[in-house]
Amino acid sequence: MPAASSTKAPSLAHTLPVNVPVPPAELERPLLVANLRSFGWISNRVASLTEGRAPFWWWVLFIPSLLALGMLGFMLTYQISTGVGVWGNQHPVMWAWDIVNFVWWIGIGHAGTLISAILFLLRQRWRTAVNRAAEAMTIFAVMCAGIYPALHVGRAWYDWWLFPIPNSNSIWPQFRSPLMWDVFAVSTYFTVSVLFWYMGLIPDLAVMRDRARTRVRQFLYGLFALGWTGSNRHWSNYEKAYLILAGLSTPLVLSVHSIVSLDFSVSQLPGWHTTIFPPYFVAGAVFSGFGMVLTLLIPLRKIFKLEDIITMRHIDVMCKVTLATGSIVGYAYAMEFFIAWYSGNPFEQYHFLGRALGPYRWAWIPMVSCNVLVPQLFWFRKIRQNLFVVFVMSLLVNVGMWFERFVIIVISLHRDFIPSNWGYYRPTWVDICTFIGTFGLFFTMFLLFIRFIPMIAVSEVKGVTPQADPHHPLGGAKEVEMAP
Amino acid sequence: MNSTTAITRPYGMVAEFTTAAGILHAAETVRDAGFSHWDVFSPFPVHGMDKAMGLGNSKVGWFSFIGGVTGYTTGMVMIWYMNTFDYPIVIGGKPLFSPFSAFPPSYELTILFGAFGALFGMLFLNRLPRLYHPLLKNKRFSLVTHDRFFLVIECDDPKYSEIETRQLLEHVGSRHIEVVEE
Numbered sequence: 183m184p185a186a187s188s189t190k191a192p193s194l195a196h197t198l199p200v201n202v203p204v205p206p207a208e209l210e211r212p213l214l215v216a217n218l219r220s221f222g223w224i225s226n227r228v229a230s231l232t233e234g235r236a237p238f239w240w241w242v243l244f245i246p247s248l249l250a251l252g253m254l255g256f257m258l259t260y261q262i263s264t265g266v267g268v269w270g271n272q273h274p275v276m277w278a279w280d281i282v283n284f285v286w287w288i289g290i291g292h293a294g295t296l297i298s299a300i301l302f303l304l305r306q307r308w309r310t311a312v313n314r315a316a317e318a319m320t321i322f323a324v325m326c327a328g329i330y331p332a333l334h335v336g337r338a339w340y341d342w343w344l345f346p347i348p349n350s351n352s353i354w355p356q357f358r359s360p361l362m363w364d365v366f367a368v369s370t371y372f373t374v375s376v377l378f379w380y381m382g383l384i385p386d387l388a389v390m391r392d393r394a395r396t397r398v399r400q401f402l403y404g405l406f407a408l409g410w411t412g413s414n415r416h417w418s419n420y421e422k423a424y425l426i427l428a429g430l431s432t433p434l435v436l437s438v439h440s441i442v443s444l445d446f447s448v449s450q451l452p453g454w455h456t457t458i459f460p461p462y463f464v465a466g467a468v469f470s471g472f473g474m475v476l477t478l479l480i481p482l483r484k485i486f487k488l489e490d491i492i493t494m495r496h497i498d499v500m501c502k503v504t505l506a507t508g509s510i511v512g513y514a515y516a517m518e519f520f521i522a523w524y525s526g527n528p529f530e531q532y533h534f535l536g537r538a539l540g541p542y543r544w545a546w547i548p549m550v551s552c553n554v555l556v557p558q559l560f561w562f563r564k565i566r567q568n569l570f571v572v573f574v575m576s577l578l579v580n581v582g583m584w585f586e587r588f589v590i591i592v593i594s595l596h597r598d599f600i601p602s603n604w605g606y607y608r609p610t611w612v613d614i615c616t617f618i619g620t621f622g623l624f625f626t627m628f629l630l631f632i633r634f635i636p637m638i639a640v641s642e643v644k645g646v647t648p649q650a651d652p653h654h655p656l657g658g659a660k661e662v663e664m665a666p
Numbered sequence: 667m668n669s670t671t672a673i674t675r676p677y678g679m680v681a682e683f684t685t686a687a688g689i690l691h692a693a694e695t696v697r698d699a700g701f702s703h704w705d706v707f708s709p710f711p712v713h714g715m716d717k718a719m720g721l722g723n724s725k726v727g728w729f730s731f732i733g734g735v736t737g738y739t740t741g742m743v744m745i746w747y748m749n750t751f752d753y754p755i756v757i758g759g760k761p762l763f764s765p766f767s768a769f770p771p772s773y774e775l776t777i778l779f780g781a782f783g784a785l786f787g788m789l790f791l792n793r794l795p796r797l798y799h800p801l802l803k804n805k806r807f808s809l810v811t812h813d814r815f816f817l818v819i820e821c822d823d824p825k826y827s828e829i830e831t832r833q834l835l836e837h838v839g840s841r842h843i844e845v846v847e848e
Binding site: 220221222225346352353354355356357358360362363366367370373374377378380381385388389391392393404405408409410411412413414415416417418419420421422423426427430431433434437441444641642644645649650651652653657658659660 | 684685686687688689690693705706707708709710711712713714715716719721723724725726727730734744745748749752753755757758760764767768770771773774775777778780781782784785787788789791792794795796797798799801802808809810811812813
């Protein structure tokens with residue numbers, strides 16, 4: 183688009199003659215905000231989603247979510263007051279659904295940080311339309327994840343021993359264990375995600391403050407907007423801080439799932455003890471996270487009529503990221519089998535044969551089909567343009583990734599080195615209800631988020647429109663200017 | 667539009683613009699005219715505005731850097747103190763302190779403190795939170811978060827003059843100029 187202005191002759195005296203050829207039409211990128219929507223339209227469209235009475239469908243989703251959240255509260259109370267035995271974890275499978283769900287929820291969070299941080303550093307400007315909702319997803323997913331290890335320790339009232347706080351036994355946490363690294367990784371991840379999300383929200387809370395009609399809204403949005411005025415001296419510091427937070431979040435997100443994977447790979451267990459785990463876990467996390475982003479945004483863009491902001495191009499690129507990460511995951515699966523064969527280690531070989539042929543093969547089959555085969559359909563443009571198919575596939579991605587964690591954790595544990603240490607794990611009703619309850623927590627939080635907070639980063643989306651570019655005719659540029 | 671009333675102290679002269687290019691060129695002119703107490707307000711960061719206003723590189727990086735160094739040092743020293751000095755326990759024949767096993771938590775603390783440095787450094791440099799601001803009282807100025815751009819020259823600028831400043835802002839293309847009170 184910007185090159186369209188180059189057809190006019192330069193009129194400034196100090197500029198050299200410019201001759202920029204206009205690119206052919208097929209190379210022109212579609213605009214990130216469709217239909218040349220104005221700044222005001224973007225504010226009105228996004229902010230109006232949080233104004234007025236809640237629509238009927240919102241209550242239809244919110245009430246079951248709240249009930250499920252209540253069930254989570256009941257399950258956690260029951261588990262704390264009775265003991266870990268209410269879960270199905272039994273020798274030899276001492277890590278089961280709790281850790282499966284922990285890793286699954288943490289993994290879902292990773293797409294939010296990938297979108298907000300890594301794509302920012304890579305100058306992928308399409309991220310602006312989805313980053314707010316994806317970051318919110320990250321925060322709520324990490325909240326769901328955090329419940330599990332905190333409860334799995336058995337005596338949840340001693341959770342504070344995980345942190346370096348002096349206690350009456352004078353014993354400190356043991357930092358040679360990857361489980362301690364995980365405490366620091368996950369708590370840092372949560373904190374930095376909240377900081378990053380809140381900083382991105384400050385200008386948009388000012389948008390909400392300036393539109394607010396009621397005293398309560400004026401007060402609350404005004405309080406959290408911290409008195410933002412849109413001053414360019416402030417924007418200058420703000421953009422630098424945003425860049426630094428993106429730069430810090432990038433190594434952070436890569437480290438979090440790497441450290442989660444070290445919980446497994448530092449052990450000596452066949453199926454866990456592999457060097458491939460950190461990159462493999464990160465790719466899988468991004469894969470499942472994009473699945474969840476698509477699951478959430480495809481219906482929301484329809485219901486909220488956000489098609490001009492979350493365009494088909496956005497869906498298209500997210501499908502491509504899912505395809506790329508899904509293929510990395512497929513490569514990792516193949517490589518695990520190859521290494522098992524190539525290592526010549528009979529325990530390793532037995533374990534991997536057991537994945538495909540053992541008593542838990544019913545978990546291995548959906549894992550491979552949902553994570554490796556299903557995403558390959560995204561090679562086809564027709565599939566990527568069909569929202570219903572993309573939505574169903576995004577659900578399958580999440581199902582597949584849950585089974586991946588189940589395969590890694592439960593299959594590796596259920597047959598120990600000697601047959602007398604073999605067992606077969608089954609979840610109890612408490613396991614199942616707790617997992618459903620975490621969905622209640624997630625969706626309660628997410629529904630409150632879309633109700634009260636602008637779910638699109640208004641000021642960032644305005645910044646990627648052509649009229650935001652002072653060197654574009656739509657931005658008011660009168661003549662072609664050379665960069666000085 | 668409204669002329670100043672001498673009853674309350676004026677804060678500054680607010681000029682409204684409707685396009686990004688308009689505000690950018692206005693900022694270049696005001697910068698070249700030698701004003702010092704002035705600012706540009708926009709719904710999003712306008713590309714090239716820092717240069718047009720003559721602003722240097724933001725100093726947020728220093729806050730984040732100091733935060734990061736503090737975080738890494740805290741992590742390493744804390745782990746050494748806890749597991750080697752204050753209560754040494756041998757576990758699995760591993761050394762009491764190793765920079766490798768101490769690295770992951772220290773790395774996370776680097777990022778954590780660096781992120782706090784970035785956010786709070788930004789807020790400190792911007793003197794936020796500041797819930798009262800003369801401009802926020804102005805009805806028209808509330809469009810700054812919607813679709814308008816404003817250039818504000820404060821009255822305590824040494825070069826400020828009621829008439830000439832207004833002429834300058836009219837000359838750079840503002841259609842709406844008013845004086846906002848403190």
